[in-house]
Amino acid sequence: MALDKKVAWRAKPVAAGALQGKQVAIIGGTGGLGRALSRELAAAGARVTVVGQTFRDGNIANIHFIQADLSLMKEAQRVAALLPAEELDLLVFTTGIFAAPQRQETAEGIERDLAVSYLNRLLMLQQLAPRLGILRQQAALKPRVFLMGYPGSGQKGVYADLNAEQSYSAMAAHMNTVAGNEMLVLDGARRYPHVTFFGLNPGLIKTGIRDNFFGKGSLKSRVMETLIGWLTPTPEQYAQRMLPLLLSPDLEWYSGSFFNRKAQAILPSPGLDAQHIQQFMAASEHLLAKTGVYETTQTGSHSPATHPIR
Ligand SMILES: NC(=O)c1ccc[n+]([C@@H]2O[C@H](COP(=O)([O-])OP(=O)(O)OC[C@H]3O[C@@H](n4cnc5c(N)ncnc54)[C@H](OP(=O)(O)O)[C@@H]3O)[C@@H](O)[C@H]2O)c1
Incomplete structure (x- = not known):
């Protein structure tokens, strides 16, 4: 993965209590890297809401839990309505699995x-991003979204058969x-x-992924996880x-950038131009529509027809 030399930021230690008054949501914050x-x-000092299936940090006062099975889009929609989007400073997505050797399908046909690893994130962003952070008092920085995955590895994605049918x-x-x-x-x-x-x-880190x-x-x-560990x-x-x-203020100017495990900026994968992204998103929204979530959406913040890519 090539480094992105245009992005410059300096790491400053974060003092205990520095995040008093800040609100964070981590979708997938119950396990592994999100946890x-x-x-x-x-x-x-942040007030953290974690979303996942099993809560493991009930002994930490400022971590709160929303239980959800995010393989289901109706669950993702329910969680999006529960989260305090308008007050969030930071929204992090870490939910994920690795595909099984044989195709598995959710009750919604996905x-x-x-x-689990992608479509619920799209749906939640459609519902949360328009409202994100808009009621925060005297916020110095824009609200931030971090999406964890494997960016910069050269994957363009194939949208013709996105549901692998x-x-x-x-x-x-x-x-x-x-x-x-x-x-x-x-x-x-x-x-x-x-x-x-x-x-x-x-990069590779020993977890349940x-x-x-x-x-x-x-x-x-x-054997694999021991070696990775x-x-x-x-x-x-x-x-x-x-x-x-x-938390770095330096990042304010670099929306749309990517970082490796050493927190160094890396270049995006080649070929992800606006047209390809639009087609991939259209295929994704088509799948979302098949689950019925757009008919039941409460916010009205998004529909594929009214929200074209710029
Ligand atoms: N670790 C690596 O080597 C590695 C490498 C490349 C990229 N990544 C990326 O890093 C991110 C975090 O992965 P990780 O390694 O931390 O994995 P992990 O330890 O398996 O944690 C995954 C998280 O996703 C949640 N989750 C899984 N299925 C869910 C479901 N159906 N509904 C709700 N929550 C569900 C888990 O919650 P519960 O435990 O509560 O079910 C857990 O909080 C993922 O995006 C992954 O693709 C990881």
């Missing part, structure tokens, strides 16, 4: 990895989620100028390194 980030942000391979399905998340950053930066958008590429692919607790899984930072080390980046 490590939520604990760092809470330790610095390939499961696409639903004609053919399926776990890697191809997962790479569509990688490309989709990178495009959400680029699209969001253009579409919502009152918000700044960034993509995070953590590959359980669905290798089989949770299997020999293959244990030997060679890479822990989720806690990664989160400590990311904290100054998440």
Whole structure:
């Protein structure tokens, strides 16, 4: 991944209590890297809301939990309505799985990895971004969105069979989620100028992300994760390194940029031009429409016909 030399920011330590009065939501903050980030942000004084299936930080006073199965778009829609979007300073998306060897489908008819790792993020952004941070008092910075995935790795995505109904391979399905998340950053930066958008590429880190692919607790899984654990930072080390980046005022000018696990700026994948993004987003919205969420939307903030890419 090539470094992006145009983006310059300086890491400053974040003092304990520095985030008093700040509000953060981490979609996927119950496990792995999202959980490590939520604990760092809470330790610095932020009020953190985490969304996931299983809450593991009930002993930390300023971490709050919303339970949801985000493989379902109606659940993503419910969560978007519950979150205090207007008061949020920071919105982070870390929910994810890896596609299974055999295609899995949600009750709403969506390939499961696409639903969990990408499509619910698109839906939640459509509902949250227009309102994000607009009622904050005396905020020095625009509200921020960070999307975690694998940006800058050269994935353009294939939108012709986004739901993998004609053919399926776990890697191809997962790479569509990688490309989709990178495009959400680029699209969001253009579409919502009152918000700044960034993509995070953590590289390999030992977490539960590959359980669905290798089989949770299997020999293959244990060998792989042990090797990854030997060679890479822990989720806690990664989160400590990311904290100054998440909060740096220097980032205000660089909406639409991406960062590797060392918090260095990296270049986006080639080929993600406006036309390709528009077509990928249109295919994504077509799938969302099939789940019925647009008919039941409460906010009226988005419909594919009224919200073209700029
Ligand atoms: N770790 C790596 O090596 C690596 C490499 C490249 C990119 N990434 C990216 O980094 C991000 C975070 O991954 P991670 O490594 O932290 O993975 P992880 O440890 O498996 O955590 C994933 C999170 O997603 C939540 N989640 C999964 N399925 C869900 C569902 N159906 N409904 C609601 N929440 C659900 C989990 O919540 P519960 O535990 O509560 O179910 C957990 O909070 C992902 O976007 C991933 O693609 C990770």
